[in-house]
Amino acid sequence: MAMEIDKKAFLDSLGGPEAASRMDSEARADALESHMMAKLNESKSGTGEAAPTAPKKYPSVAEVEAQIETRKYREGVGFMYVPRTGENVKRLTPMPANATLYDFFKLRFMDTSNHVLQSAALAKKNGMSEEIILACLLHDVVQEIIRTDHGWWGAQLFEPYVPEKVSFAIRYHQTLRYYPDPSVGYEYPDLYRQLFGADYVPPPYIQATYQMVRKHPWYMDARLVTVNDLYAFDPKAVVSIEPFEDIIGRHFKQPKEGLGNDGSPVAHMWRTIARPDQPL
Ligand SMILES: [Fe+2]
Numbered sequence: 001m002a003m004e005i006d007k008k009a010f011l012d013s014l015g016g017p018e019a020a021s022r023m024d025s026e027a028r029a030d031a032l033e034s035h036m037m038a039k040l041n042e043s044k045s046g047t048g049e050a051a052p053t054a055p056k057k058y059p060s061v062a063e064v065e066a067q068i069e070t071r072k073y074r075e076g077v078g079f080m081y082v083p084r085t086g087e088n089v090k091r092l093t094p095m096p097a098n099a100t101l102y103d104f105f106k107l108r109f110m111d112t113s114n115h116v117l118q119s120a121a122l123a124k125k126n127g128m129s130e131e132i133i134l135a136c137l138l139h140d141v142v143q144e145i146i147r148t149d150h151g152w153w154g155a156q157l158f159e160p161y162v163p164e165k166v167s168f169a170i171r172y173h174q175t176l177r178y179y180p181d182p183s184v185g186y187e188y189p190d191l192y193r194q195l196f197g198a199d200y201v202p203p204p205y206i207q208a209t210y211q212m213v214r215k216h217p218w219y220m221d222a223r224l225v226t227v228n229d230l231y232a233f234d235p236k237a238v239v240s241i242e243p244f245e246d247i248i249g250r251h252f253k254q255p256k257e258g259l260g261n262d263g264s265p266v267a268h269m270w271r272t273i274a275r276p277d278q279p280l
């Protein structure tokens, strides 16, 4: 399936280029998907009007694979390393000494913070436990450096600093995203049909992980991250880390030397986020 995107019409649908530039990459990808779907339905009906009964058309796995060689980068690379806008990267503000989680949110998690803050806000609104709210707040920020297997990378990044249940939920939300759970109203996301192909089957390690997590006493903790993993974006939503300061204070062990200087087994991962322009 090849489809021409009218860039101006797409940006207009987001409220103009400025509003679009404020969206993070995941939200933009989702909006692009909706826009393509709307256009597709229009072109099918042939009248310029949306055809409400027309089924959505998603690419096949083979079509998704054929897109690989149309890109200058691999999809697994993190958002801060390769901006999906095609624009040049910007010079980053140096991190302060003794950098805290807040500094990383403010100065480095530019492409993921809107999504995770919206997700944590929804979890809070839904009355989730503090551990689940914290897991939602942290669940995707590792996608700044790497997207492939981001559940495992993300859990590793936070493991030394958060309760075990939080890193468990971060690690396994990735796997559970592929599996519906009607008991909590979680459905397989349309975004995944678009991203992976309509006929996609998760690889054996994901299937095996799902079987393990499904029987685990903490299954619901990871599951509730997926329930609050919000892809709908609201460009007018005011997102701030402030409402989560108490929860972070109670459950996140901020190292006094600063993240990256603390000699933890994952300090290098924080330094990698802090200094992404460092060649070696
Ligand atoms: Fe995720």
Ligand SMILES: [Fe+2]
Pocket: 115, 119, 139, 140, 229, 230
């Ligand atoms: Fe997410």
